[in-house]
Amino acid sequence: MELRTLRYFLAVARDENMTRAAESLHVTQPTLSKAIKSLEEELGQKLFTRKAFSIKLTDEGFLLRNRAEDLVSMADKIEEEFLSLDDITGGDLYLGLAESYQISFLAKEINSFKQLYPDLRYHITSGDTSQVAEKLDKGLLDFVVLAEIPDTSKYESLLFPETDTWGVVMPADLPLAEKAAISVDDLVGLPLFCSDQGWKNDISRWAKDRMDELQLEGSFGLVYNASLFAKEHLGYLLSFDKLVDTSPGSGMVFRPLTPKLETNLYLVWKKYQILSPIAERFLKQIKKSFGQK
Template structure:
């Protein structure tokens, strides 16, 4: 959600096109579960709703309401939100301490072999689009204009709204 920022921001939801200009990132973020490498669930290659039913889960409040229902569909009642978070690092500490399983995008938490944590993708696959957004009619410095032009070129697309 955008507040009164004057610079660009990355969002995991479509911005309000009446107030903001935006670009959609060319790649999506994939969802999965972050958990300690020593739990039995970590041995699976991917994670289903059945695997998570009844387990304590940590997820951002926004994603619990908007993204996870797209994946779990009519099985949301089988999932137990133990706690929500604003900062992924905080939830990763709970997961690392074996207090629950964290639903998150891939690559937000250190899951290298030394970390003792693993990421397993959800199945069926769940992906979320990301957007770069900024206020409509915003005046940019010349270097910011060049940066935005390069981003548009790199993304290979035009803005999702406005110019």
């Protein structure tokens, strides 16, 4: 199975049209059709269902698309790394990020790093721990930022300078907004929004044996989206501070949890991983900036 054939396959899956895919690849339609047919024969599976004016992926085609995307991304990353071995002015940096105001520290470091390496190109992926860790394990990312203690048997890590504080984001006109801090008692019986990761780990650790008394109304991967639901009085958002606009005039407030609940943030990379030259330089700079060796 050749990478070129996988690229052909991904183009057809994307365009759902053999003619358009051939045009985007700058090959003839017969050449593309032959390549897809050979791929199906090689795998012994039908990858597309063909209709009059379009083609759709079969279940087997969806499976191959997921695998092919990872393989092609990895091949591109390897090529870019080797091309940048002698490029002292830049290279490609791949990061997967959790949501936190402390990402601003990372942004400042990248800005400073780019002054030294003006041809730096950085690629950002967002997601929860399982999503970004999977890409890190596959070698598709150089670093990830996690809001939980990393597995030291698999990863190296740096601790961010500060901690994230948990609290409740809600409309300012609600009675609960009058309180200076929010306890478990205050949340019992209320519809709550939270990320799956935060609910299972941090909030569970905070609520302890009273976790069963709390009601998860909905889970969100993006805090901003959850804040829109909270703003419509659909529920109360459990989140880190400084992720949602709660400034005067916003109509929203943040109230910390009591007892106080904090979460550390970690910059993580694979143990024994051979980093690209630009990633190695970036790690050296950020270790110095964070005051760690």
